[in-house]
Amino acid sequence: MPTNPRTLYEKIWDAHVVERQEDGTCLIYIDRHLVHEVTSPQAFEALRIAGRKVRRPDLTLAVPDHNLPTTPRTAPDGSRLPIADKQSAAQLAALEANAPAFGIDYIDAVAPEQGIVHVVGPEQGFSLPGTTIVCGDSHTAAHGGIGALAFGIGTSEVEHVLATQTLLLRPSKTMEVRVEGELGPGVTPKDLILHIIGVIGTAGGTGHVIEYRGRVFEEMSVEGRLTVCNMSIEGGARAGLIAPDDTVFRYLNGRPYSPSGEAWEKAVAWWRSLATDEGATFDKSVVIDAADVEPTVSWGTSPEDVVAIGGSVPSPESFTDPSKQEAARKSLDYMGLAPGTPLEEVEVENIFIGSCTNSRIEDLRAAAEILKGRTKASNVRWAIAVPGSGLVKRQAEAEGLDRIFTDAGFEWREPGCSACLAMNPDKVPPGERCASTSNRNFVGRQGPGARTHLLSPAMAAAAAVTGRLTDVRKLMGE
Amino acid sequence: MKQVSTIHGRAIPLGLKNVDTDVIIPAHWLKTVSREGLGKGAFETIRQAPGNPFDVEDFAGAPILIAGDNFGCGSSREHAAWAMLDMGLTAVIAPSFSDIFSGNAFKNGILAVELPQEQVDRLLEVAREHPITIDLENQVVTTPFQDRFAFAIDPFRKHCLLNGLDEIGLTLERDAAIGTHERKRAASLPWLDAPTNKRREPA
Known part of the structure; x- marks a missing residue:
């Protein structure tokens, strides 16, 4: 039929x-x-x-x-x-x-x-x-x-x-976020999703389910796809999706709760049939040029407040919407930042690598690659790496990543949500900054008065080494 | 759920955009195992600032809050709705709401009324001195002046609110239909059932 x-x-x-x-x-x-x-x-x-x-x-x-x-x-x-x-x-x-x-x-x-x-x-x-x-x-x-x-x-x-x-x-509306081209070196799935949220805004996906489409996602690891979809909610969308493919099937095959044997074959056949049909339409469509995406950091108290690492803290007057101007003034006041400050001059005292956005093995590898043979800067008071699960922790330890973190001056912790929302004892002190691989830079999110800068694991590692927000590409391939 | 029909009273003219659920109720309040008593922590960071609208005596016990775009964005914590109820709020008017918050509000009998920005601006002005009325049956917000702002609401949610219906009770009545779906699913997608027995199998 x-x-x-x-x-x-x-x-x-x-x-x-x-x-x-x-x-x-x-x-x-x-x-x-x-x-x-x-x-x-x-x-x-x-x-x-x-x-x-x-x-x-x-x-x-x-x-x-x-x-x-x-x-x-x-x-x-x-x-x-x-x-x-x-x-x-x-x-x-x-x-x-x-x-x-x-x-x-x-x-x-x-x-x-x-x-x-x-x-x-x-x-x-x-x-x-x-x-x-x-x-x-x-x-x-x-x-x-x-x-x-x-x-x-x-x-x-x-x-x-x-x-x-x-x-x-009730059914949601559909929204396509299509990314064309390829991401440059040092640009990660986290940078991409921060950039996307910057483009669509924190209410851009409200009432919609986003499907991320394009070769970038087809070539992305499962870990990267989970990072991207994780922050769909920061773009207002209750859900984000990427079509399941062989990369996903390879990832799931043999996992404890995955189907096996004949059931697995049947499941894969059904999963293959789920991709969006040729000619299907979306209620809303946004196209992003991957070449525009740089290593990205947040400067304010909303996940849409993002800028490429080479940029500066924006001036509230640069926004056309008066309520956004007011929000930006409040954000900058809370963040203790002056308009026009280059992001790379912003010093950080705390580093958090973890959260459901960026605590998988690939995230820890990316951070460790930057930290290898280096140590955290003297102004960095507290740096923690919190694996997303006990199994991620074991895997990282088997690869020797824990030693790289601890040699660099990081604390190597047990798995949990940790300083992403500071419900446990892992908090950023009032007035201090944290370069954080988590997902929300809301007022008080990482502890009362804490100032959060969202970024990728590699960027967090770079910030640990230099003691300030840093373009990780400057530390790559040295 | 309690029946909801008309809400009349003072409205706190907050007006802020992107009020996230961490602002409505910070995470350190989420360690409770109860729904009660969260009003003390509601809007904690805003209430710490002198001269904030929650401090104005006229708005003590006000049933309505007026906010900007994207109210309730962020986490799924229903504690946000519980905290608002606990401080006496039973309606929020804003140009837009996050999807999860508007669902949580509805489940707790809090009306989330969406109006265009210019109407919200007018209500922010009126609210400083005068009460506001939200009439759910007729889907209209009125002021003591000539203002009559019609709003849209999901018909099912309206029905549940007006009649104080318990969604879980309603769904449990659909037990046979759910059972039919489960049998169909077991036949066509059999790998979906009973996955959690496997972790305990000996390796």
Whole structure:
């Protein structure tokens, strides 16, 4: 039966419609539900009060990440160390109790597979192409990198999915971000997504699901695709997608939760059919020339406040919109930056390499390549590298990367969300700057009064070496 | 969910664009296992600045907040909606909202009313001295003057809000349809079921 050409998003959506109401609202089936400790306790409590069960515990996976300290978790005798912050400890204990009580598979804080939920999902093969994936966390968009329709939900929706394995949703509009040409040397997926957000703005994708298209993405590693899709939410889009291909299939084959044998062959055949059809149209289309993308850093308190590393802090008057001028004035005041300051003159006291955006093995390799044989500058007070999962950590240690980090003056930590949102003890002090591979530079995000500059892992490493924001290309190939 | 029909009262003229959820409720407030008591931390960084609109006595207990574009951008934390409810806010008017926030607001009976920037500007002006009324049934925002600003709302959400319907309760009634979908899915995409048993298999 011939059908109209459809986009990748429309194909995944159509395959998950349980029922369509007259008003256009659809009951959508959820294939995979990831649960962490921060946004789930109220949902489990509500289920308990209403006497409801989890409909599909087998499609649900729980792992703690936000509150966990990244310092060692076990004593030399192997026993678990207590968590000093009472509230964090209580929230972690709630998940540890709720998961088994509702029959949900739980990766505990000291398991080798523990890590940031968005690193763990693809790494375990729990996240698969063509699936609907939700989690009470906006960076769930990351899983779009393997071709899943993945998005963040609130706690009421967490409860809805636990109880019914569905969500009531209206279809999103479709948006294509097409990147033409090739990225230059030293320009990474993180630079590309920061640049894209700078172009479309933080509300550019609101109401839309973005599909990233073009040869750049076809040639990009899975890790890079996860980084790009992760920050779709910073462009306002609840989800971002890249068509699944052989790169993704190779990545997923043999992972613990991935299908195997005959089921694998069947799955791959279906996944191949999901790519956007020739002739399918998008509600909105943005074209980016890859040659315009430079190593990019943020200067303000919104992820759209970005500039190429060779540039300067903009003047608020350079914006045409009066409310953006006002926002820029507030941002610069908070950031302690004067208009016209070259970015490369901005000194940083803290370096954070980690977060669900940039804590995978490739990110650590890229940073280590710059740090090898070098040490952090004397003005850099605190530099930490936080692997995205225990398995990433092991892999990095097997490759000797941990030694490169520690020799350069970095602390080598246990996996978790860490200084990305400072729910655990990893905080940037008030008034200090942090070159950070995370995803948000909001006011107070990395601690009250902390000043965040978003950038790639290689750029963060370069900043550690020089003590200021630096074009990493100057340190490459030396 | 509580029924929502008309909201009338003072409106806090915040006006800021891109108010993110870290601003609405900073992360250090998220360590709670309850939905209650988050009002103390709501808009913490804004409230620290002297002369901020939350400090103005006339706006104490105001049920409405008026903000700029892209309200509630950032994280998915429903704590943002809980914190606003806890400080007495039951409606936000803005030119646009982030998708996740508007869903969280709806689930908690907070009206997220989208109006064009020039109408929001007019309401920001009126709100300094006068109350504002949001009539959900007729989908209109009015002032004590001649202003009548019609707004759009998803018909399903409107129905749920007006009738105080519990979405989970409604969906549980669709159990048979969900079961049918699960059987169809098991037949056509069998690798999707029961993946979580595998991690525990001996290596």
